[in-house]
Amino acid sequence: MEALRKKAHEIITGGQVKVIIGYGEGSPERARAIFAQTPAEVDQLIFDQRCLQNLAVYLMKPEVKALGKMAITASKNVLRSILQLASENQLTDADLVVIGITDDGGVIEFPNLQAVEEHIKAAGTPAKNEDRARIEEIDKKPLEERWQYWQEQLSACVKCYACRSACPMCYCTRCTVECNQPQWIPAPSHHLGNLEWHIMRAMHLTGRCIECGECGRACPLGLPINLLTQKLAAEIESQFDWQAGMSLKVENPLSTFKPDDKENFIK
Amino acid sequence: MATERKILKKESLGPLFEKMNAAGKRILAPRKTGEQIRFEPVTSANEIAADFVQSTASAKWAVFPAVEEMLSFRSLDKETKLEAKQSKPQPTVVFGIRPCDAAAFKALHAVFATDYKDDLFLDRWEQITLIGMSCTKADDYCFCTSVGGNPGSTVGSDILLTPLANGDFLAEILTEKGQQLVASLDGLFAAGGSDIDKESLLAKVTPKFDAKQMKAKMDAVFNNEKLWTRQSLRCIGCGACAFVCPSCSCFDIQDERYGGKGQRLRCWDSCGFGLFTLHTSGHNPRHTQAQRWRQRLMHKFSYGPEKYELPGCVGCGRCSRACPTDMNILGHLLEIAEEKL
Amino acid sequence: MSAENLYKPYVMKIEKITQEAPEVKTFKLVFTDEEEGKNFNFKAGQFGEYSILGEGESTFCIASSPTRKGYIECTFRRAGRVTSALARLEEGDTMGFRGPYGNTFPIDDWKGKSLLFIAGGIALPPMRCVIWNALDLRENFKDVTIIYGARTVNDLVYKHELEDWGKRPDVKLITTVDPGGETPDWKGEIGFVPTVLEKAAPSSANTIAIVCGPPIMIKFTFPVLTKLGFTPENIFTTLENRMKCGIGKCGRCNVGKYFVCKDGPVFTFAQVKELPPEY
Ligand SMILES: Cc1cc2nc3c(=O)[nH]c(=O)nc-3n(C[C@H](O)[C@H](O)[C@H](O)COP(=O)(O)OP(=O)(O)OC[C@H]3O[C@@H](n4cnc5c(N)ncnc54)[C@H](O)[C@@H]3O)c2cc1C
Ligand code: SF4
Ligand code: SF4
Ligand code: FES
Numbered sequence: 045m046e047a048l049r050k051k052a053h054e055i056i057t058g059g060q061v062k063v064i065i066g067y068g069e070g071s072p073e074r075a076r077a078i079f080a081q082t083p084a085e086v087d088q089l090i091f092d093q094r095c096l097q098n099l100a101v102y103l104m105k106p107e108v109k110a111l112g113k114m115a116i117t118a119s120k121n122v123l124r125s126i127l128q129l130a131s132e133n134q135l136t137d138a139d140l141v142v143i144g145i146t147d148d149g150g151v152i153e154f155p156n157l158q159a160v161e162e163h164i165k166a167a168g169t170p171a172k173n174e175d176r177a178r179i180e181e182i183d184k185k186p187l188e189e190r191w192q193y194w195q196e197q198l199s200a201c202v203k204c205y206a207c208r209s210a211c212p213m214c215y216c217t218r219c220t221v222e223c224n225q226p227q228w229i230p231a232p233s234h235h236l237g238n239l240e241w242h243i244m245r246a247m248h249l250t251g252r253c254i255e256c257g258e259c260g261r262a263c264p265l266g267l268p269i270n271l272l273t274q275k276l277a278a279e280i281e282s283q284f285d286w287q288a289g290m291s292l293k294v295e296n297p298l299s300t301f302k303p304d305d306k307e308n309f310i311k
Numbered sequence: 312m313a314t315e316r317k318i319l320k321k322e323s324l325g326p327l328f329e330k331m332n333a334a335g336k337r338i339l340a341p342r343k344t345g346e347q348i349r350f351e352p353v354t355s356a357n358e359i360a361a362d363f364v365q366s367t368a369s370a371k372w373a374v375f376p377a378v379e380e381m382l383s384f385r386s387l388d389k390e391t392k393l394e395a396k397q398s399k400p401q402p403t404v405v406f407g408i409r410p411c412d413a414a415a416f417k418a419l420h421a422v423f424a425t426d427y428k429d430d431l432f433l434d435r436w437e438q439i440t441l442i443g444m445s446c447t448k449a450d451d452y453c454f455c456t457s458v459g460g461n462p463g464s465t466v467g468s469d470i471l472l473t474p475l476a477n478g479d480f481l482a483e484i485l486t487e488k489g490q491q492l493v494a495s496l497d498g499l500f501a502a503g504g505s506d507i508d509k510e511s512l513l514a515k516v517t518p519k520f521d522a523k524q525m526k527a528k529m530d531a532v533f534n535n536e537k538l539w540t541r542q543s544l545r546c547i548g549c550g551a552c553a554f555v556c557p558s559c560s561c562f563d564i565q566d567e568r569y570g571g572k573g574q575r576l577r578c579w580d581s582c583g584f585g586l587f588t589l590h591t592s593g594h595n596p597r598h599t600q601a602q603r604w605r606q607r608l609m610h611k612f613s614y615g616p617e618k619y620e621l622p623g624c625v626g627c628g629r630c631s632r633a634c635p636t637d638m639n640i641l642g643h644l645l646e647i648a649e650e651k652l
Numbered sequence: 653m654s655a656e657n658l659y660k661p662y663v664m665k666i667e668k669i670t671q672e673a674p675e676v677k678t679f680k681l682v683f684t685d686e687e688e689g690k691n692f693n694f695k696a697g698q699f700g701e702y703s704i705l706g707e708g709e710s711t712f713c714i715a716s717s718p719t720r721k722g723y724i725e726c727t728f729r730r731a732g733r734v735t736s737a738l739a740r741l742e743e744g745d746t747m748g749f750r751g752p753y754g755n756t757f758p759i760d761d762w763k764g765k766s767l768l769f770i771a772g773g774i775a776l777p778p779m780r781c782v783i784w785n786a787l788d789l790r791e792n793f794k795d796v797t798i799i800y801g802a803r804t805v806n807d808l809v810y811k812h813e814l815e816d817w818g819k820r821p822d823v824k825l826i827t828t829v830d831p832g833g834e835t836p837d838w839k840g841e842i843g844f845v846p847t848v849l850e851k852a853a854p855s856s857a858n859t860i861a862i863v864c865g866p867p868i869m870i871k872f873t874f875p876v877l878t879k880l881g882f883t884p885e886n887i888f889t890t891l892e893n894r895m896k897c898g899i900g901k902c903g904r905c906n907v908g909k910y911f912v913c914k915d916g917p918v919f920t921f922a923q924v925k926e927l928p929p930e931y
Contacts, residue, residue: 072451076637077545097636101547107600108544200349202368202377202554202579209549210635222586224733231565232378232578262635264551265368266347381659384705391705391746396657426914427899429658533928561903564659564896568706575659575705580902587904588894588930591732594867596893596907596930606906606930614909 045090047151048117051143052086055115061141062112065102067095077102081111091117091149098258100125100212103135115141120170121256123160124289125212128254130157131294134215161292170287175257178268179275197267198242203233207269208245210262213252220244246272251296253277254289314465314483315490316504321478323499324356330496331404339373340406341366350405359407364450365627369412369557370405374435375419377554381431381575386568400435404492407444411455411625413467415557416441421619422560431577440488443468449514452628454641457520459622462513473509481507519641520648522622526613532650533609536601542643543604545636550581552607552630552638558623561587582606608643658899661703661748662688667723669743672809673802676774677739678715678727681749693752694718696759696782697890697918700751701898702726702738710734711895713917714752715777717784724749727777727809753898754917757782757862757888759789765858766795770873772845772865773802776809778890778917779864783817790822797824797854801845801869804833826852846872849880856881863889867931874921884922891916891924891931907931 052064063081066089070076075094079102080086100122102108118126123144129135137156144152144163154160182190205221208214221229221241229244230237253273260270281287283306284297294300319327331338332354340353343360350370353359360366383394416439423432446453446462455461465471469489472480481504484493493500532538553559563580567573580587583603589595597603615623624640631639668680683689695718703709710732716725730739741747759782767786771779786793798817802808808827818825828841828848841848845865861882863873870889877887893905893912900914907930910916919927 070637071631071639071642074637079544102545105547105600107540202550204550204554204581205584206547206549206551206635209547225736227733230567231563232567232576234378234576237378258635262549262551264555264633264635265349266345382657386705391663391748393660393663393705423901425900427658427901429901431657431659560901562896563902563904564709566703566706566708573706575709580904582903582906590892590894591735602930609908610903610906614906617909 045149048091048143048145048149049086049089051151051153052080052089052115052117053083055141055143056080056086057083060113061115063108064089064115064117064143065099065108066117067091067097067099079108079111089117091119091145095119096258096261098122098125098210098212098256100129101210101258103129103140104212104215109139113141114139115143117143117145119145119147120164120167121254121258123164124170124254125256126157126289127161127164127292128213128252128289129215130292131296132213132252157292161290164290170255173255173257175255175260175271175274176278179271179278182271183275197269198238199235200265201233201238201242201267201269202265203231203238203241204264206262206264207259210258211249212258213249213254214245220248242269242272245269246276249273250276251280251286251298252288254287312486312490314485316507317482317484317493317500318503319472319480319482319500321480323501327496327499328354328356328406330499334495335402337401337403338406339370339403350408353406362448364446364448364453365409365411365629365632367629367633368555369415369627369629370408371412371415371419371557373403373405374416374432374439375423375560375562375579377579379431379577381564381577383572383574385571386573400438402438402440403435404440404442406442407472408441408468409446409627410443410462410464410466410468410471411453411460411627412557413441413443413471414455414460414464414622415467415625415627417467418558418615418619418621418623418625419560421621425619440469440492441467442489442492443471445471445473445509445512446514446516447474447512449516450628452631452639452641453514453516454519454626454628456516456518456626457525457641458522458624458626460625462516463509473507473512475507475512481509481512520644522612522616525644525648526616528647528650529609529613531652532647533605535650538647538650539601539605540599542646543601543638546583546600546604546638547636548583548585548600548603549635550579550583551633551635552640553581553583554579555629555633556624557627557629558611558625582610604638608640608647612644659750659897661701661709661750662692663746664724664749666741666743666745666747669741672727672811673807675730675739676727676807676809677730678725678777678810679738679741679747680716680723680725681747682723684746689722692724694724695752695756696785697757697778698752698754699778699898699913699917700724700726700749700753701895702728702734703748703750704734704737704741705748707737708734709748709750709896710738711898713778713781713890715780717781717788719785719788727774727780729774751898754913755915757785757918759785762786762860763792765793765860766855767793767797768854768859768861769796769798769800770845770849770861770863770865771798771800772869773807774809775864775866775869775890776800779862780810780813782862787817787820787823794858795824795854796822797826797852799826799828799845799849799852801828801830801841801848802833803830805829805835805838807833844872845869846876849873850876853880856886859886861887863887877921884925885920887921888918889921889924890918893931 068078423429611623
């Protein structure tokens with residue numbers, strides 16, 4: 045924490061950035077995002093195991109951008125999000141300073157996004173998180189049971205769009221569900237509307253989801269919808285040996301064409 | 312109506328549900344699924360979640376569903392035909408609703424019954440009986456006592472149960488609807504309870520602010536853009552707060568047509584969404600999250616109370632618990648209370 | 653009001669469609685149920701929810717005058733999903749309408765006064781209702797002045813009526829188009845509405861000003877009127893917030909302590925000044 049605050053002080057007092065997006069104390073036992081703009085606010089920065097929110101979402105928020113040049117305290121998930129966003133031309137070196145944080149609260153300095161990419165690549169394939177195990181468990185169920193499971197889960201969805209709002213990669217100014225000429229996805233949170241919404245959300249994140257699980261944490265009804273996007277991430281990994289948020293280049297298998305792409309799915 | 316006190320024995324809970332089922336009533340009660348507690352249809356007392364502070368989502372859908380048919384129609388080529396109205400809603404008992412949520416039903420009623428009478432809502436309302444359950448536990452997010460409620464408040468309930476140490480319940484029969492229900496369940500409610508010190512059984516929730524002063528303060532800081540921007544920076548503009556809130560009543564209207572049939576539907580909406588006020592032209596009267604956050608608070612603590620003479624927030628704390636970015640409403644309110652003018 | 657369901661629309665038949673300007677049409681609507689038509693009453697300034705079942709509802713003011721019975725008219729610009737669907741309808745087709753909603757221009761209080769109407773673009777329809785209402789009761793009022801501007805000559809709506817009004821000796825009509833929007837044979841003014849208003853400098857003595865137009869026009873018109881001596885209480889306007897229910901339930905049009913749909917859409921400048929700038 046000391047190292048983090050020291051670095052943060054340096055760039056705020058040095059005038060390098062106007063705001064540092066980081067974590068601070070929140071409601072009892074919770075941590076929350078804070079936006080440190082003064083040395084006093086920098087002293088409130090923390091990092092511990094409660095700091096799970098994927099802060100990269102704020103890099104896309106107009107009200108935060110309006111504060112001026114940003115710095116962000118970035119755990120591994122945030123770093124991968126940054127790379128993914130940069131690969132989609134949403135971020136450049138001019139927009140931000142990245143302060144990497146290791147799991148034990150140490151600081152990694154990154155002179156630029158290139159350095160972030162090198163760091164992430166060097167760290168190698170991300171460890172499989174426990175969500176992958178849950179996905180495998182669901183996959184083991186017979187088709188009918190799986191269908192039943194998702195029907196039940198998704199029927200509780202109220203379309204608050206917290207899953208969308210919490211995801212750094214959901215930055216479209218007008219989401220497909222809001223396009224009404226024609227109305228591609230039914231807006232109401234009835235059976236069909238929910239099903240289509242979640243299929244659409246998962247499809248739009250395929251090859252872009254960095255598996256931070258933020259959508260699932262954000263859902264006020266505790267629906268495990270992160271398993272949908274993460275299942276597709278697993279699918280992309282097994283089919284194309286590829287993971288999102290590992291590089292600055294646009295290489296998402298679903299957005300790029302390669303002459304040697306597998307065609308075995310065309311039947 | 313004068314309140315009548317009775318005792319509901321713990322052994323009577325099972326028969327209570329059986330009899331209500333037999334009478335054709337739908338019973339909604341808090342059920343636990345994973346970490347979540349939601350009001351869902353139940354048939355037996357065994358299904359009810361035990362020992363919790365507050366359900367994750369509210370019971371408001373019983374009178375104001377997340378999606379509801381406003382009208383249905385058939386359209387064949389150029390001819391349009393409205394279908395006759397659907398049958399009346401089923402008689403429903405909401406069992407185990409917290410006093411804050413029962414008060415929220417009153418707040419909803421004020422919106423839908425003031426001036427134009429919203430029959431979609433009122434039809435459901437007529438069929439609803441609320442059996443409240445006093446709180447013996449509260450958490451850091453609760454603030455009912457700051458907005459006119461308390462853990463044993465009878466406001467809004469038709470019958471209020473207060474758990475006793477021995478597992479039985481003190482029953483307060485508060486309205487005619489409550490009386491009718493008790494009468495239909497002959498014998499389940501026993502005489503007694505007049506000497507019970509209800510207050511001592513309740514959770515302690517210290518008042519944190521005065522609602523009237525909060526209104527005045529909020530009107531006074533309306534133009535303090537810095538304040539609203541600071542508070543809302545971490546807000547990501549989702550609708551989680553509004554959709555778990557028992558008193559949020561804003562809605563959208565959406566049409567759907569499949570083949571020659573269709574429906575006009577009423578759906579929950581939230582003032583926190585940028586889309587809520589967006590004109591088709593692209594002009595948006597509330598174009599920043601700060602303005603939308605301010606609207607949420609103003610609506611609940613200033614405009615609503617002024618219009619309906621009822622609090623627009625009942626202090627259940629759900630929005631704070633549900634918020635993915637920890638927008639703690641009480642924390643924000645206390646900050647506003649301390650704002651220098 | 654249809655008693656059975658607050659949100660149930662009247663089924664209306666489109667009797668006549670007039671193309672007013674590019675993308676702007678006027679529908680003349682008659683009730684398919686005669687009884688409903690007979691019982692239907694409204695006042696100048698009110699609006700309704702016009703709909704196509706399956707596409708949705710859209711908010712327009714009632715553009716005809718309450719003095720003309722048996723039908724209502726609306727004039728709308730094609731904008732989004734609902735208006736696009738409406739624009740595809742033909743004479744003889746049916747559509748939905750519910751209303752009338754909202755408050756009204758206090759036209760009865762204006763007896764014996766002069767009236768100054770200032771409108772811009774597609775905002776003439778809300779005004780047309782009250783203009784016709786006043787002209788049908790012409791003897792009740794002193795001078796009647798209409799200043800109407802649009803971006804281009806092509807964008808002026810109600811061209812025939814403008815012509816009629818222009819010919820009337822008891823109406824002073826000034827039309828204007830934005831610089832560059834004129835045609836070679838354009839005889840009206842060239843300039844923005846506030847500028848033209850300042851030049852025309854109508855008297856504020858015993859006069860009510862009614863202003864409808866895009867927010868930017870309204871913003872620049874108020875100061876000119878103030879300069880001309882109009883008090884905020886004597887300037888009327890209509891606000892346009894996005895609406896759904898039209899009856900103070902859905903919360904969408906809430907601005908400050910008002911629901912624009914129920915407490916408005918007609919407001920005095922005195923009221924508007926007190927409102928948060930969220931319209
Ligand atoms: C009091 C008042 C009077 C008016 N009078 C007139 C008039 O006389 N003439 C005129 O031309 N205009 C008038 N307007 C403006 C007119 O209401 C709008 O221009 C028009 O409704 C927009 O077109 P649309 O309905 O086709 O828009 P759309 O954008 O297609 O909207 C369709 C419906 O869906 C909703 N909607 C749109 N996008 C979304 C989304 N992403 N998600 C969910 N719902 C959505 C809309 O609210 C609407 O109900 C008036 C407005 C008001 C408030
Ligand atoms: S956060 Fe949960 S309830 Fe909200 S839209 Fe997503 S899945 Fe549905
Ligand atoms: S605003 Fe929050 S605390 Fe108040 S009633 Fe709604 S959910 Fe509960
Ligand atoms: S349009 Fe629904 S409240 Fe005004």
